Amino acid sequence: MSGFVVIVGDPGGGDSAFRVENPARLLRVWSVLRATREQLDSAALPPGGMPGLQRQLRSLRRQLELAVSPPLAAELRRILPSHAATPSAGALRIESAVLESWADSLVVQMLAVFVAAADRSQQGHGDRTAA
DSSP: OTTOOEEEEOGGGGGGEEEESOHHHHHHHHHHHHHHHHHHHHSOOOGGGHHHHHHHHHHHHHHHHHHBOHHHHHHHHHHSOOOSSOOOHHHHHHHHHHHHHHHHHHHHHHHHHHHHHHHHHHHHHHHHHHO
16 A cells, blocks of 8 residues: 555644554554553563563554654654663553554544545535435
């Protein structure tokens, strides 16, 4: 689905509209984030596993940044700055929750765009059949 972009936010509002440049990637990352967060929330995390989980979250974060426009990627970096040291289990849980929440909000906005487009399409078909 190359070239498929979803505008989220208010396009007439200037800075309040952003682009999801790769909706399929966003949905895949969102799904993996949800699974990762479930694992983080349900298991005791061994100290030796922290670097691997940190790498996984960094990778998911990069994938999110690639799925959206540069202004949205910059927003994500402002909300959740990177840290060099290996974080605690609690910090990883927080990072995972923030990433998932951020992706959730974009997915909800994308779905709203799709619903609105479907509604407009149905209204357009209704107008044609009435004529």
